[in-house]
Amino acid sequence: MRSYFFMPLACLMTLTSIATATEDITVLPDGPSFRVETELFAGESVQPLARHLILFDSGVIYDLRMDDTREAAMYDPTRGRVILLDRSKGQHTVVTTTQLLHATAQLRAAIEQEGKSDAFGFAAAVTPLENPANTTEEMFEITFGDYRYQTTSQPVKNIEIALAYHRFASLAGQLNVLRRRGAPPFARMTLGQFLADAGRLPLETILEKRGGRAKDRIRSHLLVVEQLSTNDRSRINEMGRDLAASKEVPLEQFEL
Numbered sequence: 001m002r003s004y005f006f007m008p009l010a011c012l013m014t015l016t017s018i019a020t021a022t023e024d025i026t027v028l029p030d031g032p033s034f035r036v037e038t039e040l041f042a043g044e045s046v047q048p049l050a051r052h053l054i055l056f057d058s059g060v061i062y063d064l065r066m067d068d069t070r071e072a073a074m075y076d077p078t079r080g081r082v083i084l085l086d087r088s089k090g091q092h093t094v095v096t097t098t099q100l101l102h103a104t105a106q107l108r109a110a111i112e113q114e115g116k117s118d119a120f121g122f123a124a125a126v127t128p129l130e131n132p133a134n135t136t137e138e139m140f141e142i143t144f145g146d147y148r149y150q151t152t153s154q155p156v157k158n159i160e161i162a163l164a165y166h167r168f169a170s171l172a173g174q175l176n177v178l179r180r181r182g183a184p185p186f187a188r189m190t191l192g193q194f195l196a197d198a199g200r201l202p203l204e205t206i207l208e209k210r211g212g213r214a215k216d217r218i219r220s221h222l223l224v225v226e227q228l229s230t231n232d233r234s235r236i237n238e239m240g241r242d243l244a245a246s247k248e249v250p251l252e253q254f255e256l
């Protein structure tokens with residue numbers, strides 16, 4: 001049987017749903033400008049497993065790995081592309097959103113053919129949880145197979161921010177499928193769509209194996225600032241210069 005799990009469960013934390021994107025390059029990108037900081041923690045560790053700064057600027061998204069500065073990605077859904085950058089090698093590669101959609105559809109079909117739909121949460125539903133603090137941080141969970149996501153969510157003033165974040169997370173999930181990293185994202189797809197439709201972002205998300213050990217637990221924390229700073233725009237410009245100076249290579253030759 002095919003192994004669907006390609007990397008540790010940490011890779012699941014940024015995955016949500018499949019999103020479509022136009023490849024009409026005559027259409028200019030458009031959307032809100034804001035920043036998101038994300039940290040991933042394994043087990044009970046207080047030291048982050050990974051740290052990302054994600055900058056959204058008028059429909060283009062820049063994912064900067066803060067704990068590994070050689071790695072960055074630019075998501076340009078309006079133009080139907082994702083660009084991966086390796087600063088240390090001076091290389092980049094371009095993946096189309098059509099490739100991402102096809103890879104994800106093929107994986108879904110393979111899982112369905114092997115009768116594993118329930119184990120991967122194809123029909124899993126989001127369940128509201130009682131929030132003992134009685135704040136605006138509403139809680140939800142979704143279970144599938146032996147696993148459970150529990151999310152504390154936060155509202156945003158502009159629903160377009162929630163939708164833009166969901167679009168990014170969708171593309172990131174599809175990219176992991178194409179690169180055979182992480183695990184199938186289908187249960188988290190449902191949770192991500194639910195939050196986006198409600199105009200909310202995840203604040204803290206826990207993925208755990210029910211009845212498992214502490215090391216089977218992954219936690220992510222997300223901080224959103226609904227605007228970009230001068231430093232943020234400087235980082236965007238720096239990435240643009242690095243991309244312009246880098247050499248394009250095929251995906252199969254690009255490895256971070």
